[in-house]
Amino acid sequence: MELLRKPVSIVWAALMLATCASTWLLSKNSVTPDVATVAIMLIAAVKVRLVMWQFMEVRRAPLSLRLVCDGWLLAVTTLIVTVYLV
Amino acid sequence: MSESLMSSGTGTELVPVGGPTRRLPGVEGVWVFVMADMTVFAVLFGSFMVSRHHNPALFEASRHAMNPNFGGVNTLILLTSSWFAALALDAVRKSRFALAQRFIGGAFLCGLAFMVSKGIEYTEKLNAGISMLTNDFFMYYFTLTGIHLFHVVAGNVVLAVLWFKARSRSFDPKRPVVLECGAIYWHMVDLLWIILFPLLYLVR
Numbered sequence: 188m189e190l191l192r193k194p195v196s197i198v199w200a201a202l203m204l205a206t207c208a209s210t211w212l213l214s215k216n217s218v219t220p221d222v223a224t225v226a227i228m229l230i231a232a233v234k235v236r237l238v239m240w241q242f243m244e245v246r247r248a249p250l251s252l253r254l255v256c257d258g259w260l261l262a263v264t265t266l267i268v269t270v271y272l273v
Numbered sequence: 274m275s276e277s278l279m280s281s282g283t284g285t286e287l288v289p290v291g292g293p294t295r296r297l298p299g300v301e302g303v304w305v306f307v308m309a310d311m312t313v314f315a316v317l318f319g320s321f322m323v324s325r326h327h328n329p330a331l332f333e334a335s336r337h338a339m340n341p342n343f344g345g346v347n348t349l350i351l352l353t354s355s356w357f358a359a360l361a362l363d364a365v366r367k368s369r370f371a372l373a374q375r376f377i378g379g380a381f382l383c384g385l386a387f388m389v390s391k392g393i394e395y396t397e398k399l400n401a402g403i404s405m406l407t408n409d410f411f412m413y414y415f416t417l418t419g420i421h422l423f424h425v426v427a428g429n430v431v432l433a434v435l436w437f438k439a440r441s442r443s444f445d446p447k448r449p450v451v452l453e454c455g456a457i458y459w460h461m462v463d464l465l466w467i468i469l470f471p472l473l474y475l476v477r
Contacts, residue, residue: 199356
């Protein structure tokens, strides 16, 4: 039980739940394609940031690395969502 | 900010004391490699989306041949593997090497499970007559997942080395740089899949 109370375990549980929501709920046809796709990509972006911040320990890294990681994520998410919507 | 300021010698210069200690995980070189790799994938993600934009009907029809259960389960496997790697690092920092070894073993087994699942998925596609040459969507599917799978295989080799290093207790609990570098690489493999999976299986 000590294991499950660790911050990385809570993050892992959140990532698992978000994956299940994206894969088996939002992909259903009851949600319009545009809404589902944008929501799924935003959930993916939040998941990537959690992996970077909590698992890769970027939260404790110098500002330069935090900016590079956030910059990459912002660029990739913006690129995918923008090309999808135009 | 609760930083206190203290005079340094002459009384004219102030330096922060007691601020949060920032430290680069791993070494600079691993981050250069990881960011270069992630940049290549970013270009491939963009290229996929532009091709999709030019032929949405073909990409959407092809996507229907994909089984999201494979992608979803593979994501859960890699997330769990990443969790094990983070727990192994935590265990080494507490000098609990035997526990760290088990966690690294868990991460390794998850990597193997991912490879098996991908193998089954590729076989299913090839048996259905779908290959890289079928159309643009499947060219991207096999190329992107193939490059990613190569990263998973390389990561499993790294995890095997780390397992032996944990067994021989050759990490410094105060600064386990090699384990940190291996974990950073493994988390990168995970985060790339987090984007790759919705891109190929879910975007409609």
